[in-house]
Amino acid sequence: MRTPRLAGLGLASMAAVAFAMAGCAADSDATPGASAPAADTPSASASAGNADPAAAAALATAAAKLGTTSFKLTMTSGPGFKMTGMLDAPNGTGTADVVATGPNTEITVKTLLVGQDLYLKVPGITKGDTWTHVDVSRLPEGANVGLRPGQIDPANTAKLLTSTTDVRQVDSRGYQGTLDLTKAAGVAGVDQTLVKTWGAQAQNVPFTAGLDEQGRLSALTIQLPAVEGQQAQPLEVLYTDYGIKVTAQKPAAAEITEAPDSLYTSLGG
Numbered sequence: 001m002r003t004p005r006l007a008g009l010g011l012a013s014m015a016a017v018a019f020a021m022a023g024c025a026a027d028s029d030a031t032p033g034a035s036a037p038a039a040d041t042p043s044a045s046a047s048a049g050n051a052d053p054a055a056a057a058a059l060a061t062a063a064a065k066l067g068t069t070s071f072k073l074t075m076t077s078g079p080g081f082k083m084t085g086m087l088d089a090p091n092g093t094g095t096a097d098v099v100a101t102g103p104n105t106e107i108t109v110k111t112l113l114v115g116q117d118l119y120l121k122v123p124g125i126t127k128g129d130t131w132t133h134v135d136v137s138r139l140p141e142g143a144n145v146g147l148r149p150g151q152i153d154p155a156n157t158a159k160l161l162t163s164t165t166d167v168r169q170v171d172s173r174g175y176q177g178t179l180d181l182t183k184a185a186g187v188a189g190v191d192q193t194l195v196k197t198w199g200a201q202a203q204n205v206p207f208t209a210g211l212d213e214q215g216r217l218s219a220l221t222i223q224l225p226a227v228e229g230q231q232a233q234p235l236e237v238l239y240t241d242y243g244i245k246v247t248a249q250k251p252a253a254a255e256i257t258e259a260p261d262s263l264y265t266s267l268g269g
Helices: 010-022 053-068 157-163 192-203 261-266
Strands: 070-076 081-088 093-102 105-114 117-121 131-134 174-179 205-211 217-222 235-240 256-258
Touching (some): 053 157, 192 205
Parallel strands (some): 131 256
Antiparallel strands (some): 070 235, 081 093, 093 105, 105 117, 117 131, 217 235
């Protein structure tokens, strides 16, 4: 049974598992239609020129603020992948829905994080309204199922920015540069296998970022390289609703089952 990948994103691997369990194939070459970048984010293009230490510091500070508050995250890559999450970093809790769309098929994988415990609802694996408890230590290297203990931001933007080579400020709240994804595999849902597929392209990936009026991240767009001659959809992340109340509680014992071995195997373990 083929386990498809959606837009080449490791973050979508849970949805790919759902498609495989259902015997369906996701269409990663769906008609392009990624949403436009946020208004306060410049268009991504290959950067040129020297890095600006002040710009890099501003982005690093903005990313660090994600660990001090709650926020809503929306991540998309074309019409085939969308993730929405409500995250409370100080309390280590969050919820997220990953929606994977293929030909005549749509699968939603739900994720719940409470402290060190990660729970999933995966069509074809979990039953009814129950939650599957995941042993995070058994997840293979690079596997990213959205939320994860110790990584409240699914895009892990703070770590991603450590791989940048030439951050520059382009307007009052807009920044751009290039990323060396060979130094950040597993970040923003990009796994090591995909990075190897890109080859040298992975070392010079354009990105843009925007800040809100309070200096917090509002948007991030990464122009992923082409795969096998076909241009990948941009990976776009929006950060909104800072300070929002996040309701995430551990399910009742009767609603929890342990993840089967097949789940870890499907993720490459």
